[in-house]
Amino acid sequence: MSDALPTLRAVLSATEGSSAAAEANALLASPAFARLQAALDADHDNFVEQLITLTEIPSPPFGEAKRAAAYAELLRGQGLQEVETDAEGNVTAFRPGTDPEAGVIVLCSHLDTVFPAGTDVTVKREGSILRAPGVGDNTRGLAVLLAIARALDAAEIRTRAGILLLASVGEEGAGDLRGVKAFFSKNRWRERVAGFIALDGLNPARLVHGAVGSKRYRVTFRGPGGHSFAAFGLVNPAFAMARAMDDLGRIRVPASPKTTFSIGRMGGGTSINAIPEEAWMEVDLRSASAEVLAALEERFLAILPQAAAAEDAARDTKRGKIRVEVKQIGDRPAGTTSTDSRIARIASAVIAAQGYELAYEASSTDSNIPISLGLPAVTIGTGCAGDRAHSLEEWIDVEKGASVKGVATAVASILLTAGVASN
Numbered sequence: 001m002s003d004a005l006p007t008l009r010a011v012l013s014a015t016e017g018s019s020a021a022a023e024a025n026a027l028l029a030s031p032a033f034a035r036l037q038a039a040l041d042a043d044h045d046n047f048v049e050q051l052i053t054l055t056e057i058p059s060p061p062f063g064e065a066k067r068a069a070a071y072a073e074l075l076r077g078q079g080l081q082e083v084e085t086d087a088e089g090n091v092t093a094f095r096p097g098t099d100p101e102a103g104v105i106v107l108c109s110h111l112d113t114v115f116p117a118g119t120d121v122t123v124k125r126e127g128s129i130l131r132a133p134g135v136g137d138n139t140r141g142l143a144v145l146l147a148i149a150r151a152l153d154a155a156e157i158r159t160r161a162g163i164l165l166l167a168s169v170g171e172e173g174a175g176d177l178r179g180v181k182a183f184f185s186k187n188r189w190r191e192r193v194a195g196f197i198a199l200d201g202l203n204p205a206r207l208v209h210g211a212v213g214s215k216r217y218r219v220t221f222r223g224p225g226g227h228s229f230a231a232f233g234l235v236n237p238a239f240a241m242a243r244a245m246d247d248l249g250r251i252r253v254p255a256s257p258k259t260t261f262s263i264g265r266m267g268g269g270t271s272i273n274a275i276p277e278e279a280w281m282e283v284d285l286r287s288a289s290a291e292v293l294a295a296l297e298e299r300f301l302a303i304l305p306q307a308a309a310a311e312d313a314a315r316d317t318k319r320g321k322i323r324v325e326v327k328q329i330g331d332r333p334a335g336t337t338s339t340d341s342r343i344a345r346i347a348s349a350v351i352a353a354q355g356y357e358l359a360y361e362a363s364s365t366d367s368n369i370p371i372s373l374g375l376p377a378v379t380i381g382t383g384c385a386g387d388r389a390h391s392l393e394e395w396i397d398v399e400k401g402a403s404v405k406g407v408a409t410a411v412a413s414i415l416l417t418a419g420v421a422s423n
């Protein structure tokens with residue numbers, strides 16, 4: 001590995017250095033940025049058409065392949081290099097930098113939506129309003145990546161570090177960040193990453209520097225079962241699970257760092273007049289702190305055998321005791337990119353210089369993985385108004401002025417992160 005790559009990583013992680021505000025103002029006032037904005041403005045109608053086309057290609061959980069194939073063709077059509085689809089289904093494309101030794105800045109948006117196969121994803125347009133499931137989260141991000149690459153070419157802007165576009169799979173829900181996990185464990189580009197920027201969410205003032213971690217479990221309590229009347233008195237898995245649920249509900253968690261828990265789904269049993277042989281629940285534990293999340297997880301896991309033992313002590317075990325099966329079904333690591341790091345200072349300075357009211361946030365995005373690996377990483381908005389994400393009523397506003405300004409804001413952060421080689 002060359003010296004340039006770890007040096008750029010270190011620079012982007014550094015909490016001291018040159019004035020990010022001065023750099024942001026200089027870039028925004030430069031002829032290069034003026035050319036970039038003009039290119040984005042001229043390309044806006046094409047951007048919107050691509051956004052509509054991509055939205056109308058279904059990309060349900062674990063079913064992203066059709067959209068991924070179409071996206072790869074769009075990348076090739078723009079002349080990007082080394083367009084590849086990896087074994088997990090992620091699509092990557094490369095825009096070289098002027099210094100091959102400087103590594104790459106990854107720009108990531110996710111291919112998947114939360115909506116199951118069969119959902120009507122037809123876009124309904126009302127003026128500048130686009131309505132469709134997934135249109136904003138995160139199909140707009142995918143279209144923005146394409147628009148950024150075109151605008152950089154049109155404005156003849158080169159960056160010192162290369163730019164690697166990454167369209168990831170499995171960001172949402174049960175996908176558990178599987179695409180970016182696979183990227184950093186297997187993809188050939190992983191050792192060359194100097195920094196990581198996810199484009200996810202709409203608000204151009206939003207800067208996600210905190211990775212909200214989550215631990216998700218499916219817990220099954222099992223017992224001998226029996227007739228509700230004839231076998232009354234035998235241990236009951238439902239009562240054991242109820243004890244565990246009540247004990248979880250009594251845990252006190254800190255307000256800061258924000259830490260939460262939830263029982264999202266539950267089930268079991270075969271009949272109203274039968275003691276169930278099993279009862280199950282799915283549990284979500286979250287925190288912006290890895291340490292606090294680990295403590296909450298330890299406390300929760302200790303509750304489960306205690307609940308089983310309490311049920312065994314309360315009722316008859318002659319047909320068998322309560323057994324507990326614990327399966328982890330989700331694991332998103334927590335962590336933080338310091339707001340004093342260069343990558344965060346750059347983004348915050350650009351956001352402020354563009355006239356937005358900066359909002360630091362913690363969230364669960366594809367940036368969780370590089371943050372947990374100690375890489376400089378943030379998530380920024382794609383730059384427009386919208387609402388009702390994760391619902392069938394999702395909508396965004398692609399009004400040209402606001403949309404172009406939002407995308408230009410994202411590009412300015414990217415350029416200062418990757419290093420402008422020519423302006």
